[in-house]
Amino acid sequence: MTLLEFEDLRVTYTGSRGRIPAVRGVDLAVDAGEILGIAGESGCGKSTLAMAVLRLLPRSAEVTGRILLDGEDLLTMGWGRLRAVRWTGASIVFQGAMHSLNAVHRVGRQVAEPILVHGEASPAKAAARAEELLERVGLPPSRARSYPHELSGGQRQRVMIAMALACDPDLIIADEATTALDVMVQAQVLELLTGLVAERGVGMVMISHDLSVLSAVCGTAAVMYAGRIVERGPAHEVFAQARHPYSAALGAAFPVIGDPASRGRPGGLAGDPPDPARLPEGCSFRPRCAVAVERCGSESPELVAVQGAERSSACFVAQEGGPVVL
Amino acid sequence: MAEGVLSARGLRVEFGLPGGRVARAVDGVDLDVAPGEIVALAGESGCGKTTLARALLGLERPTGGSVSFGGEPLRFSSRALKAYRRRVQLVLQDPTGALNPRHTVYDAVAEGLRIHGIADDEPGRVAEALSRAGLRPPEQFFLAYPHELSGGQRQRVVIAGALVLEPDLLVADEPVASLDASVRGEILSLLLRFKEDAGLGALVITHDLGLAWSIADRIAIMYLGRVVEQGPVEEVLTAPRHPYTRALVSVLPDSPVAEPIVLAGELPDASRIPGGCRFRPRCPAYASGEAAAVRERCEGEDPVLAGPESLRVACHLVHARMVA
Numbered sequence: 090m091t092l093l094e095f096e097d098l099r100v101t102y103t104g105s106r107g108r109i110p111a112v113r114g115v116d117l118a119v120d121a122g123e124i125l126g127i128a129g130e131s132g133c134g135k136s137t138l139a140m141a142v143l144r145l146l147p148r149s150a151e152v153t154g155r156i157l158l159d160g161e162d163l164l165t166m167g168w169g170r171l172r173a174v175r176w177t178g179a180s181i182v183f184q185g186a187m188h189s190l191n192a193v194h195r196v197g198r199q200v201a202e203p204i205l206v207h208g209e210a211s212p213a214k215a216a217a218r219a220e221e222l223l224e225r226v227g228l229p230p231s232r233a234r235s236y237p238h239e240l241s242g243g244q245r246q247r248v249m250i251a252m253a254l255a256c257d258p259d260l261i262i263a264d265e266a267t268t269a270l271d272v273m274v275q276a277q278v279l280e281l282l283t284g285l286v287a288e289r290g291v292g293m294v295m296i297s298h299d300l301s302v303l304s305a306v307c308g309t310a311a312v313m314y315a316g317r318i319v320e321r322g323p324a325h326e327v328f329a330q331a332r333h334p335y336s337a338a339l340g341a342a343f344p345v346i347g348d349p350a351s352r353g354r355p356g357g358l359a360g361d362p363p364d365p366a367r368l369p370e371g372c373s374f375r376p377r378c379a380v381a382v383e384r385c386g387s388e389s390p391e392l393v394a395v396q397g398a399e400r401s402s403a404c405f406v407a408q409e410g411g412p413v414v415l
Numbered sequence: 416m417a418e419g420v421l422s423a424r425g426l427r428v429e430f431g432l433p434g435g436r437v438a439r440a441v442d443g444v445d446l447d448v449a450p451g452e453i454v455a456l457a458g459e460s461g462c463g464k465t466t467l468a469r470a471l472l473g474l475e476r477p478t479g480g481s482v483s484f485g486g487e488p489l490r491f492s493s494r495a496l497k498a499y500r501r502r503v504q505l506v507l508q509d510p511t512g513a514l515n516p517r518h519t520v521y522d523a524v525a526e527g528l529r530i531h532g533i534a535d536d537e538p539g540r541v542a543e544a545l546s547r548a549g550l551r552p553p554e555q556f557f558l559a560y561p562h563e564l565s566g567g568q569r570q571r572v573v574i575a576g577a578l579v580l581e582p583d584l585l586v587a588d589e590p591v592a593s594l595d596a597s598v599r600g601e602i603l604s605l606l607l608r609f610k611e612d613a614g615l616g617a618l619v620i621t622h623d624l625g626l627a628w629s630i631a632d633r634i635a636i637m638y639l640g641r642v643v644e645q646g647p648v649e650e651v652l653t654a655p656r657h658p659y660t661r662a663l664v665s666v667l668p669d670s671p672v673a674e675p676i677v678l679a680g681e682l683p684d685a686s687r688i689p690g691g692c693r694f695r696p697r698c699p700a701y702a703s704g705e706a707a708a709v710r711e712r713c714e715g716e717d718p719v720l721a722g723p724e725s726l727r728v729a730c731h732l733v734h735a736r737m738v739a
């Protein structure tokens with residue numbers, strides 16, 4: 090069952106640099122019980138997409154298209170309804186969220202707060218529920234009495250996840266939620282998140298610049314570049330056999346240990362993503378693309394099916410069945 | 416000791432904490448880095464990597480053991496340290512914090528030259544260092560401020576600042592942790608090129624084992640202040656022996672270890688290092704009974720690094736198997 094659906098979502102910021110089209114027409118869907126991964130370098134529009142879901146974008150952002158949660162358009166719903174949806178319908182664990190805990194309050198109180206506000210529970214019930222949630226994310230319930238500075242980065246990130254779970258949301262958006270954590274803590278947090286999806290059938294959007302992590306935990310992966318989805322498909326296939334030169338380069342940046350081909354050859358991709366205020370003509374990836382052909386300079390490729398209905402790519406070369414790496 | 420080798424022997428760094436407790440951040444480390452080799456030092460957050468790096472640079476006074484360079488023990492007079500830091504340079508974690516926002520790129524790179532009183536041809540040296548770090552043409556970057564640069568360019572400026580003194584060895588603390596997928600590859604290629612073209616040695620500190628696989632010759636795995644496994648990257652990462660290394664490798668995507676072993680709990684506090692083997696409270700081999708034959712030793716005795724050069728491991732179970 091489709092839980093979340095983006096239909097031709099566009100977000101344009103207006104600032105000192107003029108109009109910045111940060112998201113330029115995204116169509117994506119997430120089912121209940123499914124994890125959708127979104128990968129891409131910084132600045133390609135991932136967080137903008139995430140924030141659009143809960144209407145957390147600044148006023149200067151112009152948003153068009155539709156974002157349907159259980160069939161209801163989040164972009165047009167009234168503020169009262171939106172407030173309820175923000176905790177019980179969908180919640181976000183942000184990039185660097187562990188730094189955003191309030192330093193002067195005990196973490197138990199911070200986890201209990203949304204329950205008090207949205208769940209109509211008594212303070213005692215909310216506190217008990219907060220302890221239960223902390224336990225669920227692998228922290229001893231006694232941690233409820235700790236202040237944020239007494240916790241490690243990994244523990245703080247778990248507190249943030251406990252908060253996101255407080256009102257039993259149907260959808261969780263994790264924006265680089267494990268990026269700053271080390272391997273073992275990252276593995277613990279990922280295990281926790283995937284467990285929630287499997288047990289409780291929540292839907293999840295997991296955003297990361299590390300395609301190898303997404304391939305390990307997500308069913309479907311979408312790769313974003315310059316505000317558009319440039320490739321979509323089963324996550325492990327997008328990582329292992331990319332059908333877009335950008336996904337291939339992104340995947341190569343994180344080597345498979347044991348693979349002799351990546352030994353002594355750090356993968357990478359020269360150059361920076363384009364400034365969204367000054368996108369190149371034709372395919373926006375062309376200035377960094379090693380396999381570009383003539384039409385790439387003048388025409389912009391659409392995301393279309395390649396190799397069956399599950400895979401799609403916005404690359405002329407891939408669409409004609411050509412190799413996307415040299 | 417061979418020319419230009421940086422060595423730690425039994426190195427300890429302790430910090431006094433309020434209440435009289437002592438944090439043993441580095442707790443008996445043996446490590447060598449030779450010119451022309453890249454050694455990765457990997458381990459969980461808080462295991463003591465940065466403290467070890469600082470001690471190797473003489474920025475932290477060891478409470479035990481020694482650091483030596485080319486066979487000469489490190490001396491802590493300010494003159495001796497100054498001369499030493501010309502040859503061994505530190506590249507810091509987080510390029511944003513390492514640069515002064517009010518200094519231009521030129522001043523940031525020239526700072527080292529000025530500290531060391533190298534006045535001849537300053538612009539030439541700065542330009543050379545910037546272009547070696549991949550910022551070309553260098554003159555275009557002279558007057559830029561850090562906020563005008565991308566994260567990758569900032570990290571290159573920091574590296575140029577280290578290279579300008581033409582050191583023999585770099586100690587780089589998480590050089591790519593805050594960088595994007597693409598830039599990461601560029602910076603790692605840069606380190607690899609310095610090694611191959613100029614014979615530079617480097618100790619690269621990271622919690623990212625993929626980085627070690629990409630560029631390092633040898634790897635040392637650190638746990639709670641101590642190196643628990645050390646050897647050539649190919650061997651340690653494809654056939655890890657220490658139960659901790661096995662767990663770390665197992666949770667990587669497409670891991671050579673079949674079943675993921677997600678360790679419970681977190682790294683204990685450096686002021687509460689468990690008795691016996693320091694890894695025992697989290698050790699899957701101990702908990703499952705796999706280590707039953709050496710159980711008492713796990714409980715009573717902290718294992719030391721032992722074995723031939725290619726498989727130095729600090730674990731009673733591995734030692735027992737090596738003998739068998």
Ligand SMILES: Nc1ncnc2c1ncn2[C@@H]1O[C@H](COP(=O)(O)OP(=O)(O)OP(=O)(O)O)[C@@H](O)[C@H]1O
Nearest residue numbers: 430438440459460461462463464465466467684685
């Ligand atoms: N000045 C200090 N005073 C007290 N304890 C300290 C001090 N510096 C470090 N420690 C402690 O020593 C241990 C090692 O810290 P260190 O910064 O070396 O870790 P690290 O391995 O570099 O971690 P990360 O991967 O997060 O950078 C930690 O327990 C830390 O809290």
Ligand SMILES: Nc1ncnc2c1ncn2[C@@H]1O[C@H](COP(=O)(O)OP(=O)(O)O)[C@@H](O)[C@H]1O
Nearest residue numbers: 102104111130131132133134135136137147365
């Ligand atoms: N509040 C804002 N005002 C103007 N531009 C913004 C704002 N937030 C983000 N942007 C721009 O939008 C683009 C996408 O940013 P973001 O969604 O944060 O990307 P990502 O999460 O993929 O790193 C970038 O070019 C960024 O500079």
Ligand code: SF4
Nearest residue numbers: 372375378385404405
């Ligand atoms: S459409 Fe052309 S420029 Fe764009 S990714 Fe494909 S080959 Fe490269």
Ligand code: SF4
Nearest residue numbers: 692695698713730731
């Ligand atoms: S010595 Fe014992 S407790 Fe320590 S790592 Fe080896 S098996 Fe585990």
Ligand SMILES: [Mg+2]
Nearest residue numbers: 132135136184
């Ligand atoms: Mg972001």
Ligand SMILES: [Mg+2]
Nearest residue numbers: 464465508588
């Ligand atoms: Mg550190």
